[in-house]
Amino acid sequence: MLYFGVIGHPISHSASPVMHNAVFRTLNIDAIYLAFDVKPESLREALFGAKALGFKGLNVTIPHKEEITKYLKLRGLAERIRAVNTVDVQSLEGYNTDATGALRTLESYNVDYKDKVVLIVGAGGVARAIAFALAGKSTLIITNRTESRGLKLVEDVRVYGDCVFHPYDRLEELRGKFDILINCTPLGMRGFESRLPVPESIVENVVVFDTVYNPIETPLIKLAKKRDCKVVYGLDMLVYQGAEAFKIWFGFDPPIEVMKKAVMDFLQSISTS
Ligand SMILES: NC(=O)c1ccc[n+]([C@@H]2O[C@H](COP(=O)([O-])OP(=O)(O)OC[C@H]3O[C@@H](n4cnc5c(N)ncnc54)[C@H](OP(=O)(O)O)[C@@H]3O)[C@@H](O)[C@H]2O)c1
Incomplete structure (x- = not known):
């Protein structure tokens, strides 16, 4: 065995x-x-x-x-x-395999991430894995509640490709300026705060990938569907x-x-x- x-x-x-x-x-x-x-x-x-x-x-x-x-x-x-x-x-x-698994997930939904602008929300373990997986393939914007942690991730990822930081309290400014949104915070997870990780106004004409998988239909996924955005599930x-x-x-x-x-x-x- x-x-x-x-x-x-x-x-x-x-x-x-x-x-x-x-x-x-x-x-x-x-x-x-x-x-x-x-x-x-x-x-x-x-x-x-x-x-x-x-x-x-x-x-x-x-x-x-x-x-x-x-x-x-x-x-x-x-x-x-x-x-x-x-x-x-x-x-x-x-x-x-969080990194390779995230790429395979995007590919399984036919999401073309090459040369696209990707907004990653969060700078913890999952954000780090996804940012390194996409580095050099996509242009990355990283935002995080704790700025110092976000800036550190940007500094590390920049060695491998385009990557900038954007302040978490000024996300409205990014409306229309990115192609794919990836939530790497626990916001929306069962037992955690059931709120959106980003302002509603920026969830428009973008692909939305929520890494949270419990519940399967998170508040962010529900909003994205209502706005006719393509969605990719954390599951x-x-x-x-x-x-x-x-x-x-x-x-x-x-x-x-x-x-x-x-x-x-x-x-x-x-x-x-
Ligand atoms: N689909 C999958 O295979 C998979 C696998 C693992 C995890 N996940 C999901 O990914 C989530 C993150 O996991 P992780 O391992 O990266 O966790 P982590 O290392 O603890 O990082 C959490 C991130 O979320 C941010 N955050 C936490 N609470 C927040 C709040 N109230 N408002 C705004 N930002 C907040 C943190 O910001 P600060 O730096 O400011 O603390 C940090 O950037 C998990 O909750 C889980 O749902 C999915």
């Missing part, structure tokens, strides 16, 4: 176990994927413990994505981002980052629809429980 898991703190609502176990069942792979609550002070022990136990793969989530890089050989975009969400445990190689990014992880571990693409259905059923079950 092959062993997989996701490590984070807290971890209780992770959709990754249902998503990967559904694929294992469908493809008759003798493997299991579990969620492990690992406190920051136990991260090193957890990683090397998993290696000693023969684990094949791990996903990594908040708050460990950056800290774990010091124990790993970074591969692909993880080297630029300095954050890892997928580990090949036996080789201790770290990857960032798809969750699925594609998982699919990219699976491909790293197994060397072939998993069935996307199986993963998507498992996640949708899971989100449905936690929203009614």
Whole structure:
């Protein structure tokens, strides 16, 4: 049997176990994927413990994505981002499939991001992964509530492509000046503030990608649909980052629809429980 898991703190609502176990069942792979609550002070022990136990793969989530890089050989975009969400445990190689998964998501909706102006709202882990994934392909405008954090991300990303900062309290000025809006804040997430991450006035004639996936239809997605904007769901990014992880571990693409259905059923079950 092959062993997989996701490590984070807290971890209780992770959709990754249902998503990967559904694929294992469908493809008759003798493997299991579990969620492990690992406190920051136990991260090193957890990683090397998993290696000693023969684990094949791990996903990594908040708050460990950056800290774990010091124990790993970074591969692909993880080297630029300095954050890892997928580990090949036996080789201790770290990857960032939030970045590659976000690009695959845009491509799956036929969103052409090359040479387009992309407004990224937020400067945390997801914003960082997406900004590095798009750097050099799109022109990036980053905005963030805490200006210093936004400016730091701009400084890091600028090495690889056009990227500027715009103040979060002056977003109205950007009306008509960008093509794709990507929300990388938790605004609209279940249990968080249910408000829009940007002023209504700028949600017009743009593609709207909300990385928030719970609920699937966020306030931003609802507004974008009302305004006839093309929408891209955070749910798809969750699925594609998982699919990219699976491909790293197994060397072939998993069935996307199986993963998507498992996640949708899971989100449905936690929203009614
Ligand atoms: N679809 C997927 O696969 C996927 C995967 C992971 C996460 N996500 C979504 O992405 C969201 C962000 O995750 P993360 O890991 O990047 O989190 P993070 O590192 O904590 O970053 C959060 C970002 O949101 C901003 N923010 C938080 N509260 C805000 C508020 N009240 N008003 C304005 N800005 C606010 C923060 O700004 P400051 O710098 O000012 O604090 C920061 O830029 C999650 O909540 C989740 O819904 C989606």
